[in-house]
Amino acid sequence: MVDRILNRSHAAEAQADNVTAAVWAHVQQARNLKRPHTLELLKAMADEFIELHGDRLFGDDSAIVAGLARIAGRRLVVIGFQKGQDTEENIRRNFGLPHPEGYRKAMRVMDLAERYAMPVLTFVDVQGAFPGAAAEERGIAEAIAKSVGLMTRLRTPIVVVITGEGGSGGALGLAVGDVVLALENSIYSVISPEGCATILWRSAEQSQLAAVAMKVTAGEQHELGIVDAVIPEPGEGAHTDPAEAARLISEAVIEQLDALGRIPLDELVEARFQRYRAYGPFTVADRSAAPPERIGIADRLRGLLAGRANMPAFPGTRRGGSSGHEEE
Amino acid sequence: MVDRILNRSHAAEAQADNVTAAVWAHVQQARNLKRPHTLELLKAMADEFIELHGDRLFGDDSAIVAGLARIAGRRLVVIGFQKGQDTEENIRRNFGLPHPEGYRKAMRVMDLAERYAMPVLTFVDVQGAFPGAAAEERGIAEAIAKSVGLMTRLRTPIVVVITGEGGSGGALGLAVGDVVLALENSIYSVISPEGCATILWRSAEQSQLAAVAMKVTAGEQHELGIVDAVIPEPGEGAHTDPAEAARLISEAVIEQLDALGRIPLDELVEARFQRYRAYGPFTVADRSAAPPERIGIADRLRGLLAGRANMPAFPGTRRGGSSGHEEE
Amino acid sequence: MPVRLPFRPRRDTYPPDLWTKCPGCSEMLFNKQLEKTLRVCPHCGHHFRISAKSRIEQLVDNGSFVERDDDLQPVDPLGFVDLKSYPDRLVAAQLATGLRDAAVWGLATMGGKPVSMCVMDFGFIGGSMGAVVGEKVARAGEAALAERIPLIIVSSSGGARMQEGTYSLMQLVKTMGVVERVRAACVPFISVLTDPTTGGVFASFAVVGDVNIAEPNALIKFAGDRVSAGTIGDELPAGYARAEFWFSHGFVDRIVTRAHLRDEIIALLGFLAAPPVAGVGEPVGGTGSRPRSLLSALTGVLVGENGDSRNGDSRNGGRGGETNGSRGEATRG
Amino acid sequence: MPVRLPFRPRRDTYPPDLWTKCPGCSEMLFNKQLEKTLRVCPHCGHHFRISAKSRIEQLVDNGSFVERDDDLQPVDPLGFVDLKSYPDRLVAAQLATGLRDAAVWGLATMGGKPVSMCVMDFGFIGGSMGAVVGEKVARAGEAALAERIPLIIVSSSGGARMQEGTYSLMQLVKTMGVVERVRAACVPFISVLTDPTTGGVFASFAVVGDVNIAEPNALIKFAGDRVSAGTIGDELPAGYARAEFWFSHGFVDRIVTRAHLRDEIIALLGFLAAPPVAGVGEPVGGTGSRPRSLLSALTGVLVGENGDSRNGDSRNGGRGGETNGSRGEATRG
């Protein structure tokens, strides 16, 4: 659809506008405040949930909840982001924007999962980590890095469900898994569309174009191999029938857990590592194509751009790497 | 000497006063602000020292220093308490009273010691952990517990040197080792004499009696088996000749490291565990001495106290447990 | 000749036919009634301190507790004398509590599942930890390790016992050493912090449970003596160092009222179970099988594993006035 | 037909016969002189950004660096277009830097000891991390693992590369996965954070070195874009998110001036050496033998292990105006 935006014929432009509007509607849907969050989903899915609190270092972050849950007879550790249901709760939960303590609590509870042989299920719905100084100076970067690192090696199955907004590193801190599922109306991106537009378009108003360019929708992320499967949402979206949404999620999660539970742990962890090891396509240049004599940069640029047939892969290269999941 | 204080004949009283004065002079010596601290000792002992900073969680505690040192050609991790040399430095170092970040930094650096096969050397000289709310609320208790726990299982030799005041849990957080040495004028106690007096005598003014009762001096702690060996101090004390004090410490430490280095790690860690597992004498009561009929408490108390021949061990019990090191 | 210590079970420091004034709300409470509410004020929820024996009775399946090592007895390694001699203090504490020292440990079942449990008694020299208390905590941990059954420690202590000097300080190391082994072996450890849990007990095993549970308003802190001795003159905020303070500072997982404590622990035991072999535990999907314990054979007192409840329903009466059972719990089917 | 990319080595963005105004102190600095001080202002100590190639030259033993995987080339997996197309940005960056992407990795020696090194180049699309950068970091880590030689990563990056979308985000996982394996294998990892190290690079490998070193005043932060985009309106204090800020907040071990960086790393390598077999390492007293590396045979370029210095003393001239080499260093014999 990006190509369409570039070929600015009137028809194409109209079509691009349609696409952009559709993508943006999807983004709005993913951000709908009424969507069920971790605790609402657990209420519907779990027979039992014992929330655990605190990072044993500094505090208890209410924007990330974690605990022990029994779902369809299975013992699980469940960790997820939690926004408020109303203004008061939203303030108490910092509008769902986590501080480092949230990820450190998550790691502590993941450690319990590993030691007591419980699979981990995470629900991801966060605009991003809290961007203020309090989170920064207490090491939100360190907390996310460590949580991601722990999840690459945790010796128990991990199923991730992107339920709303999978926003950047803040989301990734709980989103490393053997299986990554996504609700139909969810999004996942390396940076918020607003952030991307601010940097690349130098205007937050171009967020819609950024959302299109980054292919943020669950469906597109599935095509890219980042998301393994998309879970359909009931009615006009998960918030219109949270119980049914929870049922669909539960069904999908249990199916995955059953499959993962049959894989020996060593293999499981190795496969998870290899999954992420493989992400990100690149090519290998033809070494025989040696650099030419140095000439004026402007001329060369012009010539190059004119002669360029078709990116992505530069001509004269052979394809290497993989887009991760597609390779398996 | 406690017995002497109890038998209040005049001669004995005078003698008790002498003992008390001597013990208190020892305490003052241990607390002499001019005694060399970790960095001063390292300056004299180490060919090289690279200080490492920060707990990777919240801050860098300047009351505990940690780093990589080369002493007599050996790679070591050295961790120790650090007071200031003058008022300004004392303020910057919080008068040598550590916050949780100090112990968490220590644990991080101990982990490096284990992974890169460097023995750990600690210097202990601290009145106690910082007793204020900032340390409390960030988990000084948790930090000390975890540091003690880590030291019970760290897979590398640990040599502890009590150089000044070994005060309570704050000191213990860096004082678990395969070998515990103490400078001649140092002290080691479960609580500061002032704290003990406040609680048991209900007056901080009885600190001197508390110091006597707790047997705080290095020599007494050696007799109790808590300290393995006492390192003599030069001249009027370590502060009168820091270079010579450092040389004597270095000599003692290297001798211990040589011995510890010959022990396979599994055995070393097991022996360390068993050392601390055995500390603290107790007895096992004779089960045939069944509880009598219930009678008036006061009468019984009186009768008991009169009939009691000699504590510690209650009559009718066989001795069990051990005083730790003495058993080996 | 053995002197027979006049051990007598501590019945009740509050005679059942009298009244007690609640320090929380100043209501006069009839002791017999208070006993039925597990010594929690039905008006304001104030949790009175209780003895180790009462605590155990409230937690375990009826009659399942088998005490171990009740014959361990403290000695006086330093010849310690303050205003009284340590032996005198020991005898007085023994007479008052019917205990030989400030901790009781043993094996029991909770909801039919075997556990190793150690409970401290504040009535014995402030629940302070000397060699015997450290030894009992260590043995409880070692039994949990050997049987691969959960370790439950209920703390109530002023900290290390000064009268045993640095031997008491070494109990922090002894207990942490064992608890680290329990952790490494993937054996569960639930720490219950009750009023008060301070000093060296808070700075060792009590703070490092897989799950830390605290009773409401329990005083929990490390720097007890020196703050109170005026070393630091900070103004301390209301609620400082209480259970709720530690909850918000991230060191307590859950605050649970006494009425819910047993159920809460049983619920946790439904999740925290040592896998068959430490650190291995191949395919972990499914429902998490736990190995049939050999404990029954050893103790000879365990109720059937299916027994998820016990009798003693009388205990469940009279719990009116309790507020919500546990903080931050989202759902509980 | 292959299009031959006009790769040219970036000599110097500052022609040597001209002057540059220091953003730190506004002094006019003669570029040739600036080059001699490793692009550090001799007046105020301002550290100018430098290219990956310059960085490597400054750090490794002369001529010892053998680049690996210089043929890895980015693609455009999303067909990304903003104000320019991603391929256009790539070509422009390649022309400007002579690099195919924002990282260079290879094997080298420092003070005679083999290392695996990966250096980022901020000049290439802000040093952003897409698939190629992530791959190079991962391969550098894997080489360190395979050879059991220290891993050294010098970061200089605006974070994840937006144009590769979530593939860029996945580079955080890829790199952390490898770094976790490096750690588990007891292979040393020194992370050098230079101006700027932000976003997903700070939130992955850069923050988790065994030792984290930062250059003075380097901007280091995670929440770059959103703070600057005005999402949060907090007043930020002076020095916020600079190297010294992170030092005082406990995330940076040492702040080291560029003039001392090589010596500092070599000194650290004298301590941080992978033991013969991961996690085993029987008796650890003595002087810590390190296994004779097989690397020499593989690279064929290493200098002798005794060589603790290199030539290139000219580099050490003209370092006047440098202040203390590293913060908080106590003694250094």
Ligand SMILES: [Zn+2]
């Ligand atoms: Zn009341």
Ligand SMILES: [Zn+2]
């Ligand atoms: Zn300047």
